[in-house]
Amino acid sequence: MTMFAFLALLVIGLPIGLILCIGALVFIYETGNPLLLDSYPLKLFSSLDNFGLLAIPLFILIGELMNGAGITTRLVRLASAFVGALKGGLAYINLLANMMVASILGSATAQIAMMSQVMVPEMQRAGYDRGFAAGLTAFGGLLGPIIPPSIVFVVYAVLAQVAVRDMLIAGILPGILLTTLFVLTVAALGWRYNYPKGERLSWRARFAALRDALPMLAIPAVIIGTIVGGFGSPTEAAAIGAVVAALIGMFYTGSLKLRDFPTILLRTGLSSALVLFLVAAAGVFSWVLIFGQVPQTAAAWIQSVATTPTAFMLLVLVMLLIVGTVIDGIPGLIMVVPILLPIATEVYGIDPLHFGVVVSVNLILGLLSPPVGIGLYVAASVSGVSAIRVFWVALPFFFVACLALVVLALVPWLSLAFVGG
Structure with a gap:
């Protein structure tokens, strides 16, 4: 009955946080044990009683401040100064700027919306197909939740009860890997379709662009330096x-005025409330799953199908890519981690940080996969093209992202190299 209620509410489009809470109540009704209701509000509260979760509203606040400060435009100018003269220069600029913005923003949908407004019209004026420009920007946004800071990684760290600092550090090499593969894809497409070159700037102009953007680069430098150097927690680094x-x-x-701060704080509060409500609902839902021995049942089935850690990871990739096409990243994470993480760590001996990187990237890729693919729809709506066209034109980047995902699943070192140092 619980599963039927869950699926029915999911089909009618109820927000996933409410679905998780209602599903837990249906399960309690099924058990016939009203004493479990006493623990219900306690589970909701205890799920949020975690210092690491304070990083979420602070990272969201950074993104809102960055939007209001005109930082994105200067970062695009910096990228243009150094790679704009290459064949397909604007495509490289798009990726490089996305990488720099990702190191500040940490949210895929926000990054896709912001960068689509800046890059798509510019690329179209230079002769690029508008659908390709939107698709490239959308897949560049995939870097947002991977390169630290990352709200998705913070949520996973809380769900998995691992150090937020270690989880954020684990995303550094995967983010660099994905960026490198995207750059190589742009190079191949630029050679194949003879993309236009941009203007070659003098070294004086390049240093001027660097000078203008240098203070902006201090934001990711401060955040990552504080975390990696052990000078503070991710929450303190975000503050x-x-x-x-x-x-x-x-x-x-000079773009931010005191009168802008109430609006910025209100948007930050609303966005934070949505994420944190999902986390609270996840705590209750996880408690229900454990009480109902769902992880144990799932483990028995998975062990009958996957006999090795490699087979398990490949099975997870397929399962989560399907899940990610219909459910957004953080809700998907909240639904699958309580079930799959105990199996990964206890049955197959997979490091929880490595598993977290793979699961998070897997679900984030679903943001750019039909039929739902909210990232596709964001890029399409901002760019004025259809979501299906965006996906088909950017299909090479989808395949490259899948390749990166397989490499990350099979090579734990890429996620664990910097952890514990």
Whole structure:
């Protein structure tokens, strides 16, 4: 009955947080044990009683401050100064700027929306197909939740009870790998379709662009340096990053005014509430799954299909790519981690950080996969083209992302190389 109620509510389009909470209540009704209701509000509260979750509203605040400070435009100018003269220069600029923005923003959908507004019209004016420009920007947004800071990684760390710092560090090499593969794809497409070159700037102009963008680069440098160097927790690093972003917007770019802060804080609060409600609902739902021995049942079935860790990881890739096509990243994470993580760690001996990177990237890729693919629809709506066209034109990047995912699944070192150092 619980599963039927869950699927029925999912089909009618109820928000996933409410579905998780209602599903837990249906399960309690099924058990006939009203004493479980006493634990229900306690589970909701205890799921949020975690210091690491404070990083989420702070990372969201950084993104909002960055939007208001005009930082994105300067980062695009910096990327243009150094790679714009290459064949397909604007495509490289798109990826490089996405990588730099990802190191600040940490949210795929926000990044896709922001970069689509900046890059798609510019690429179209230079002679690129508008659908290709939108698709490239959408897949560039895939870097947002991988390169630290990452809200998805913070949520996973809380669900898996691993250090948020270690989880964020684990995303560094995967983010670099994905960026490198995308760059190679652009190079191959540029050679195949003879993409236009951009203007070659003088070294004086390049250094001027670097000078203008240097304070912006201080934001990711402060965040990542604080975390990797062990000078503070991810929450403290995010707080420092927010202060730096506010100071840059107010006193360097001059785009941020005191009157803007109430609106920025309101948007931050609303976005944070949505994410944190999902986390609270996940706590209750996980408790129900464990009480109902769902992980044990799933483990028995998976063990009958996958006899080795490699087979298990490949099975997970296929399963989660399907899940990710119909459910957004964080809700998908909340649904599958309580079931699959105990199997991965206890049955197959897979490191939880390695598993977290693979699962997170897998579900994020679903943002750009039909039929739902919310990232596709964001890029399409901002760019004025159909979501299906965006997907088909950017299909090479989808295949490259799948290749990166397989490599990450089979090579744990890429996720664990910097952890524990």
